[in-house]
Amino acid sequence: MEATDEQIAQRIQQGESELFGELVERYQSKLMRYARKFLADSDDSKDIVQDIFIKTYQNIQSFDTSRKFSPWIYRIAHNEFVNALKKRAAQRTIFTFDIDTILPHLAATDTADSAALERDLRTSLEEHLDKLDAKYREPLILYYLESMDYKEISDILQIPVSTVGVRLARGRSMLQKAAANTII
Amino acid sequence: MNPESLKDTIMKGIHEGRVQMRPRWHFVLLSSLLFVGVLVVCITLVYAVSLIVYLLHANGEWFAPSFGLRGWFSFLYSLPWMLMVLLALFVLILEILVRQYAFVYKKPLITSVLGIVGIVLVGGFLITLTPLHNRMAHFDHDGMLPPPLNGLYRQPPLGRSPDLYRGMIVAITSGQVVAINREGTTTILIDPRTRLPYGSTFDSGDLVIVIGDYVATGTLHAFGIRTVEPVNDDDVPSMK
Numbered sequence: 533m534e535a536t537d538e539q540i541a542q543r544i545q546q547g548e549s550e551l552f553g554e555l556v557e558r559y560q561s562k563l564m565r566y567a568r569k570f571l572a573d574s575d576d577s578k579d580i581v582q583d584i585f586i587k588t589y590q591n592i593q594s595f596d597t598s599r600k601f602s603p604w605i606y607r608i609a610h611n612e613f614v615n616a617l618k619k620r621a622a623q624r625t626i627f628t629f630d631i632d633t634i635l636p637h638l639a640a641t642d643t644a645d646s647a648a649l650e651r652d653l654r655t656s657l658e659e660h661l662d663k664l665d666a667k668y669r670e671p672l673i674l675y676y677l678e679s680m681d682y683k684e685i686s687d688i689l690q691i692p693v694s695t696v697g698v699r700l701a702r703g704r705s706m707l708q709k710a711a712a713n714t715i716i
Numbered sequence: 717m718n719p720e721s722l723k724d725t726i727m728k729g730i731h732e733g734r735v736q737m738r739p740r741w742h743f744v745l746l747s748s749l750l751f752v753g754v755l756v757v758c759i760t761l762v763y764a765v766s767l768i769v770y771l772l773h774a775n776g777e778w779f780a781p782s783f784g785l786r787g788w789f790s791f792l793y794s795l796p797w798m799l800m801v802l803l804a805l806f807v808l809i810l811e812i813l814v815r816q817y818a819f820v821y822k823k824p825l826i827t828s829v830l831g832i833v834g835i836v837l838v839g840g841f842l843i844t845l846t847p848l849h850n851r852m853a854h855f856d857h858d859g860m861l862p863p864p865l866n867g868l869y870r871q872p873p874l875g876r877s878p879d880l881y882r883g884m885i886v887a888i889t890s891g892q893v894v895a896i897n898r899e900g901t902t903t904i905l906i907d908p909r910t911r912l913p914y915g916s917t918f919d920s921g922d923l924v925i926v927i928g929d930y931v932a933t934g935t936l937h938a939f940g941i942r943t944v945e946p947v948n949d950d951d952v953p954s955m956k
Contacts, residue, residue, distance in 0.1 A: 585726050589726070592737060691821065
């Protein structure tokens with residue numbers, strides 16, 4: 533049976549550094565896709581992903597092997613991407629204080645029609661994702677492209693689960709508007 | 717991108733020692749520092765809140781709202797607003813520190829801030845039930861408190877409302893009581909309009925707070941008067 537990410541991380545912590553290559557293999561294409569989508573095809577995606585792996589290796593002793601590895605490495609990726617975006621003058625204000633995280637929200641629930649619209653949404657994601665603010669873009673990428681659940685996204689972005697629901701709902705709505713504008 | 721190239725570059729860096737794993741103790745130290753930081757800020761907040769409550773009790777301002785709107789104004793005037801702004805800053809620092817923990821960042825900001833404020837207030841009130849501040853006040857009067865605590869109890873950082881008087885009754889006559897405190901003797905005039913939220917029975921030796929206007933030097937016309945419990949065993953201002 534193939535070792536889990538967590539088992540590999542534990543063995544790396546115990547000194548088997550060679551196994552880190554296995555984690556790189558497992559995550560490089562996912563992180564490259566995440567980087568391309570989140571950074572909107574930035575030229576420096578490869579360098580950023582390389583930095584993510586370096587930071588992952590440097591900090592792997594802080595990983596709690598009783599928890600899931602993927603949200604942990606995605607959290608590192610998130611921080612790197614945010615830093616990269618902050619360097620871009622046009623995006624400087626995207627991660628300022630966010631009112632969505634202040635007040636409690638009702639938990640968002642998936643409805644039957646939202647499932648029916650999912651295929652259209654995925655098409656819209658491919659075409660219009662770069663038109664969205666990063667704070668709405670990121671949860672959409674994690675939910676639809678990386679198949680993370682609300683709790684995992686909450687851990688990666690370090691925001692309340694209810695806020696994840698709010699951002700996903702707003703992101704979906706923005707995508708639909710962007711798609712409608714394109715058709716017109 | 718060649719998928720092997722990224723892996724090769726990173727593994728090469730690891731083999732050559734350019735990319736090194738930080739030791740576990742580094743992270744243990746960081747989380748310990750965070751925990752200590754949270755604890756220090758928390759203790760500071762609880763202590764400061766309990767100090768404010770204690771000093772307001774000792775000054776008598778705590779009881780002023782029982783005289784109605786005028787009492788509330790006096791109470792608000794006496795609050796140490798600068799210290800309270802500092803406390804708000806400390807709550808913000810504490811929120812930033814505890815937001816590193818999953819059980820906090822999973823909650824909306826308003827919930828965690830209200831949680832912190834609630835814990836600090838409850839903790840502060842519980843501390844006022846202990847003899848801590850009485851002992852600290854004794855130490856301060858004996859000049860044994862180190863900076864920045866020295867003088868806090870002798871010269872409390874409270875606004876001194878000119879309306880409020882606190883003293884001990886030494887004599888009662890018709891329509892007036894005579895009370896003394898550290899500043900001297902004061903005659904307190906009571907008339908039918910004087911508010912008596914806790915009744916009109918006064919005895920010599922009672923500690924009272926009075927809100928009113930000075931009509932002459934050493935003579936205070938009481939808008940309201942009530943007895944209060946001594947803050948500590950030797951809280952007998954007249955005997956000092």
